[in-house]
Amino acid sequence: MVAKAVKTQPVQAEWAAELDLVLADLDREKDDWAQTSNSERIALLRKIKDHIREVAEAWVKTATRKKGIPTDSPLEGEEWLAGPAALMDGCNQFIHTLSLMEGKKFLDRLPVRTLANGQVAVTVVPNSVWDKVLFTGLKAEIWMQPGVTKANLAASTAAAYDAPASSRKGKIGLVLGAGNVASIAPLDCLHKLLVEHQVVLLKMNPVNDYLIDFLRPALRPLIEFGALRIVRGGADVGAYLCNHDLVEDIHITGAATSHDAIVWGPGEEGRKNKAAGTPKNKRRITSELGGVAPTIVVPGPWSNADIAYHAELIATQKLNNSGFNCIACQMLMLPESWNKSDALLAALEKVMQKAPAAGGQRRILPARRGRLRQREAARHAGRQHSHPSQDDRRDRPAALRGDHCRIALWRHRHQFLERRSVCAAAADLGRFPRSHARRRAERHRRRPQHLPVRQARAQRARSAVPHHAETGVVPDT
Template sequence: MNQIAQEISPDFSGLDTALAALSKGKDAWARTGNAERIAILSEIKDRLLDVSEGWAETAARHKLIPSGSPLVGEEWTSGPYAVMSACNGLMQTLSEMEGKAFLSRLPMRQTTNGQLAVRVMPHSIWDRLLLSGVTADVWMQPDVTEVNLADNTAQAYDTPPAQRRGKVALVLGAGNIASIAPLDAFQKLFSEHQVVILKMNPVNDYLTDYLEAALKPLIDRDALRIVRGGAEVGSYLCTHPQVDEIHITGAAASHDMIVWGAGQEGADNKRAGTPKIDKPITSELGAVCPTIVVPGNWSAADLSFQAEHLATQKLHNSGFNCVACQMLILPRDWPQKDNLLANLRDVMAKLDARQAYYPGADDRMQSFAEHAPDADRFSRGAAPACIVASADADDWFANNEVFAPALSTHEIAGSDPAAYLVEAVRYANDTLTGTLGANILVHPATIRQIGRKRFEEIVSALHYGTIAINAWTGLAFLSTACPWGAFPGHTLQDVSSGIGFVHNTFMFDKPERVVITAPWRPFPRNLLSGGMTLLPRPPWFVTNRRQHVVGKFLTRFQHSPSWFKLPGIFINALRG
């Protein structure tokens, strides 16, 4: 009997050993100087470059991307590229930490509603060339001003190194996007001086060897351990006395099970306000993320390009993104509405067939379809069709993240763009679950018609952690200078899309949201309407036929920027 019990009981001794090493090394890591941290990040970049191709190709195979498909580019840009970019951003911030000098080179302005907005992109000549026309502003929480911004930035570095005390953080990694786990670990390591035990998600723990190789300088300093395992390992670590803080990326249901418990016990604990875990917990959780289409006079080429954009917002990573567009908000009386949807259907039909690789997808799609028996299906060839259903058929669509290739639509009456946008913002705020990211597609002429000041006033009422205007919020995820997280104000009892921010390489302590904007039309077509930006079809578009090449080139460029590398990037970008 004892032998049987020993055989079936999980062995957590390896976890205990890892935590013991981290606990021993936590103060030494907290007191590590900026110069040494810069050297560590530089070494990580070199090691990351060595494993980047194996990382991207392995992830593509596990995600069932067809061999030779340009979609392999997704695994470059959302994997090694994003981590390499974060290393560069952190190195720059650390090199100018004295007096927080890095803030002096960030343009600032006051928004129409009186908030401080800090422009974090473009930040270099490379940004202006490679992401031409893309801007990203971080809107600070209302009590942050230009005068006190330094006091609300990188506060963890205000304590002299010799006086710092370390902590052990548990990071529960996500299974969908490869860079999430290391970027979440970076937040704890470099912005909060905490050592990290990173538990990989079983869905993508095939990345463990690549991460251990790339992040070896942190492992050697007993600042990081990477472990595998399922729910039993996560549960053990969450309650371990040597774990001081927890960061979760996943679903709200998983968060609540960790914090409150399962079943009736969890419901009772939540009602009583008595969490099972008495530790600081931050999180990035999902949402029913909207894309608001604003009526205007779109050309046939605009309709085609924005259909590609919508297909990307829905089907990047085969639809398994926390900020995938799940609610398409449309103007009911817009004459071009049906043409846009027809273009979207056509784009999806022509994409490389990509399977629904994430566990549980079939059940979630079936549940989605059961709530809309009259749903349409946009064919994707040999891949499962994208289910498209009116959200008006059932409140379920506004309250449940589907995390699969399925899309809801909601229509709002009216032809006045400003009045329509006000109603769309109200619907998103008041009806949809979550506050992670929202997209707005609006013709530049329509913004001028509304008035730029009035347009920003309306946008300021949209309470999401990232707002993308003629862009996808996923671009802010890839641009690691941007803080990434839900709109502030959620609590453990009403966690919504999470608590806190990650990425954020300028280390702002009190960001409220990011507003990221991209050109309406790609280069060179934009030249016909007077546009001066140089961004062609973006490499993160699912329709880009050279993204596998551009993603690799961009990763290598992030490692060691050079004018000599630009021609290859530009030529392949134009061919995409």
Template sequence: MLECRAMALDQTVPTSPARSSRDVVDRALTELHAHRTEWARLPVLEKRALLEQIKDRAARLAPEWVEVATRIKRLPTGSPIAGEEWMSGPWALIAGIVGLSRTLERIARGRDPLEGARLHRAADGRVIVDVFPSSPFEQVLLSGYSASVWMQPGVDEREVRRSAGSFHRHVRDPIGSLALVLGAGNITSIAPLDVLYEMIAEGRVVVLKMSPVNEALGPVLERVMAPLVERGFLRFVYGGADVGEMLTRHRLVEKIHVTGSAATHDAIVFGTGDEGRARKQRREPLTQIPVTSELGGVGPVIVVPGVWSEADMRFQAEHVATQKLHNAGFNCVAAQVLVLHREWPLRERFLAILRDTIAQLPKRAAYYPGADARQRDAVEKHARSELLGGQDVPYTRIVDLDPDDRSAPAYRSEFFGATWAETSISAPDVQSFLARAVTFANERLMGTLGAQILVHPATQRAHRAAIERAITDLRYGTIAVNAWSGVGFLLANASWGAFPGHTLEDIQSGRGVVHNAMLLERTEKTVVRGPFAPFPRSLLLGERHTSPKPPWFVTHRRSDRVGALLTQFEAAPSWRKLPAIFAAALSG
């Protein structure tokens, strides 16, 4: 575990670009509109070549990218926490480009976009596509991890293969269109990854409005994405809600994608204030163009009872702490509600270890606007809470919530910060607990972006059918077994987004998917599976992998070093680079 120590905080936030005027916005959209058909009809290999140029630029500019991001988030100088910015920034973008580039090459050569992927069926008949690992390097670097994309009911294997990459394989002489991407302010790879998905999967040119929270990174991203900017296929704009409204109502914008909150989504679709609420109630959106979104939610961590050792509990406490406090808790897929079995003999011991683990973490700045108000509101609206440290906003634990309380704000509102809640469900056995926990998650908690299940390998072997039933029944876009669902964000071939079916009036965690480098159509969920224990202790539990403590853990002592090495490896893989990565990872 990281020692609790004082570290110097870099309070020098970089300067943001100037607000984009109406003339700048109009000119950007006019230029994009003029190039929309050129981009849509550009040969696949030319698009792939542009992606490869962006990949190389991202690798070259990665140190500057990370340096700006750490200053925006006021991270301590020299802290291993900077590894988060490497892995969720340039590494994630480069990995996404590698996946998309591989798919485009297959399409250009007339090959199956799903070449090498195994297709099989779930117990209920749904088609599953195994998307990770997809190369020997992936198998070695993330040993013990796997990911599968589950298709929606009614989709058969033939349709899966036929529809993959449909824009490039089946659309003839496209006119093209112009999409607005409203970038996220928290994770720095979200905006460029969303841009690339609109451009590659849908064939659209894009105007990207950076979030005011991280718009200081915009000039670096403009240099990373310069091959698309120089050809007139991408434009960046800057500003607050007024610029956003200017863009969302502009006559040349034909599609909107937003990463943010449900309130932001509703303002775009229905407007603000009493009039906006009335429009929403009447189901009369202001905009008639397609709107896709990724909006976060209340993420559960279902802890399956079992015989855990002290080492198991310490490791999983670090795991849960990561799921909550990665990026200081400002993740759409951050865990928010810990769901335990009330009769589990180790419940109180595990919660005590988790509490101590979080209390000993280094202090972090609550850089995202509104965190203090959200934390105070959570404390005021719940009877029992505990403050465990933190810098300007305390790490906050909401204790012993009633699972049957339909009015608990912790179940219905995303805290988006370092606040989480704990509840426990009574059940006579493991199977009953799992069934009740799944019902609780599906019916009590707002949102469907990500859910976690933590289960000891012995328990998993003894109750395999019940575990698989829980995975099948959970209505979440990403379900992670012995992993954080945020890992699914990092895996390029995995689809990322809410569980399908939300309406504009009840948007929950959003509509549509991104990432999805194999360009699958009609996806339902991604299922990520990881190891319960790190190597070599994993061998004692019957797990076959060589993964040490994951470098994205908030307790990893060399996360910054591992993140930098992984980024450079992803851009130019080589077996010779692996020893340094493993050495840094093992020293965490």
């Protein structure tokens, strides 16, 4: 294969020449990688799994030490699950999908339904016995784009594998790795390699570039093939790579400011380009930039056990990896009229207060607790607990007039919870009618508390039927 000529880049750093050589190596191998068969890719993934096992323990020990987690602490479990285990699971999922790619047979086991608006939704979790054990009660769906139907679902899925492998053309993809969760960067690489048929240059984030010592041996089969290279460096290295002639595609996990600097340019130049809609970097760029993730609580006749369980779940959503997580809970949305809101928040405060941290216990709610209680007392005694007045309704945005909810915003640890009424149209998503909780409670009260003996036996019999006997799906073992 003839290597593509590398245009000289204007640089002043010694590392630039090394990066040029790395990219030249990837450029030579990009078409060979794109044309590998499914069986070849499965074989490489199985080798990667073996290598992950070899480095997993040292990987976790190093990560916990870097983060200040005490040795043999239960918190080590976070690093296992968010590091080697997640990467191992990613390999397993790709092996499963690639092995059933012929005829898109991987779709046969996935439940498909049609939403009220006509869109098709495919349930992807739970999809195995392990999913049911590890993610009890959780469900994940992919909502397909409008126009995708059950009839053309296969044609709209994994379209990159429809053409013969011999006709594929490769690209060089640059992955700017995440600095928070250990498995994100290697999983982004697998996506580029296996979903988009690109060879990958991974630049690690300086925050966690110590992971290079484990990712290189873990992903050695891909490196030896010539499909992957891993480098370290700061913003200067990232800027050089983003504008390199051989880089055709970019993926970033990071801050919105970093994304804007890549696409529009830095500083005042970037602001002008963004306002004018004239990007400085015209490459295809995909971005995962975090967000303000809400946890929306649906009211109902929750028991004390329900409240305790969900308090722990919500606290985990926030405290996992010390909150250094793009999908961490940043906003807790509660229906204002629900009589369980106070109990849930009290249980959540208790769980957060007990959450361990390196060096001792962490106080989540300092002196503000007294002020919070004062506001709560005023709310119960005053108008805030009743329906809003006509004046209140007129003062709100049109999208929020009518029933409203109470929001507890996640803030900096020194300002843990602050309840306030909805004050922006963006929060309209989380509104629940005041009467919703009441209707749920009334239905619960009308529900028979004791089933007839025959009906109870039939219900127990149904619950004893294995999942695959009902659906025809044999669970993974």
